[in-house]
Amino acid sequence: MCTMIDLEFKIQAQNFSAGTSITSYAELLRQVPNAQQLPDRVVPAVTGYIQQLGGIIPDILNTLGRRFLRFNNFQFEIINSDISDRDKHVIAINFFSDPLLWIDTVDNCLLVSAYQEKTDTAEGVEMLTDLFQLQPYLNIHSVVSPKLSN
Numbered sequence: 843m844c845t846m847i848d849l850e851f852k853i854q855a856q857n858f859s860a861g862t863s864i865t866s867y868a869e870l871l872r873q874v875p876n877a878q879q880l881p882d883r884v885v886p887a888v889t890g891y892i893q894q895l896g897g898i899i900p901d902i903l904n905t906l907g908r909r910f911l912r913f914n915n916f917q918f919e920i921i922n923s924d925i926s927d928r929d930k931h932v933i934a935i936n937f938f939s940d941p942l943l944w945i946d947t948v949d950n951c952l953l954v955s956a957y958q959e960k961t962d963t964a965e966g967v968e969m970l971t972d973l974f975q976l977q978p979y980l981n982i983h984s985v986v987s988p989k990l991s992n
Contacts, residue, residue: 848931850887851923854880859925866930867923885918888935892916899937902980904972905951911974913937938983943969951975 851867858874859865870877899911921932941957955969 846887846891847884847933848923848928850884851880851920851931852925854883855923855925857883865925865927867920881918881920884920888918892935899939902974902977904974910972911937911942912940914940945969945971948973 855867855870858870858877858880862874864870864873867880870880895913897912897914898909899913900909902909902911904910915938917936917938919934919936921934922930923932924930942954943957945953945955947953951973953971953973955971958967958969
């Protein structure tokens with residue numbers, strides 16, 4: 843995948859660096875008007891890869907080793923790159939998951955379930971759960987708090 847993105851970056855970066863000796867993404871951002879548009883122009887190269895994931899975040903596994911966490915959106919970022927040095931090409935793809943209900947923390951794992959509105963019944967509600975380990979680069983962006991009764 844990175845080869846496609848690297849190639850697309852080079853093609854698009856040349857539109858901004860034409861007539862200059864600038865080769866790095868950081869320099870383009872500092873010196874070239876509208877260079878902040880570059881990630882948006884590269885994102886189509888990522889779209890095919892994202893579609894292959896089938897809506898499942900690839901790097902988060904539950905304790906059974908299964909991918910379970912669905913995403914509903916993503917954000918592509920160019921962290922660093924250089925037209926003349928492929929080794930400097932660093933990107934990030936941030937996935938935004940469908941809402942989850944946090945049930946408990948067990949050691950360094952979270953027990954979660956797909957979020958659903960609570961229904962008050964005498965029997966309670968059965969929820970399928972996943973237990974997964976907290977890990978580097980995993981961030982909890984927001985939480986849904988339960989409605990408090992008066």
